[in-house]
Amino acid sequence: MTTIPFSANGTTPFEKLLGHNPAILIHWNNLEETLFTETTLDKNMLEQIRRAMAFENGCEYCMVKAGRPDFDASQVKISIAVAFAELFCKNHTSVFPAHFDMLRENFTDYQISELCAFIAFVQASQKLGKIFNLSENEQPNPAIRL
DSSP, X not given: OOSSOOOSSOSSHHHHHHTTSHHHHHHHHHHHHHHHHSXXXXXXXXXXXXXXXXXXXXXXXXXXXXXXXXXXXXXXXXXXXXXXXXXXXXXXXXXXXXXXXXXXXXXXXXXXXXXXXXXXXXXXXXXXXXXXXXXXXXXXXXXXXX
8 A cells, every 4th residue: 555645647656646746747757758768878778777776776666567677797888877876776975986987988978967867867766656655566567576
């Protein structure tokens, strides 16, 4: 059971929790769409980051959506981006300039900006899912069960 009841606004369970304020829902969804579609970053990499962060943040709703990340160590850019996202989830204050130096070996500053904005947005979304107690039971199309 979620910590607050669903609103009448929104399509997904997550949206119905944000939908108590329709303006927030609209702008949240617009930002999400922008981060996923108007980017120079690879869409598969973004999905692998989202998946990894779901398990770091403990958001059941997000974990069962597609399961654990699915990539291998030979995919260097994805590996580096996921490791950075996991570090951000664990403790954002432990991100140091040296981490950005490592990112610059594979990403432009433009892409690093996009990557960090994406990670921060996913972090916020998943933490909301966790505190609203969205569970795997609310996920309409789970890929896995916990």
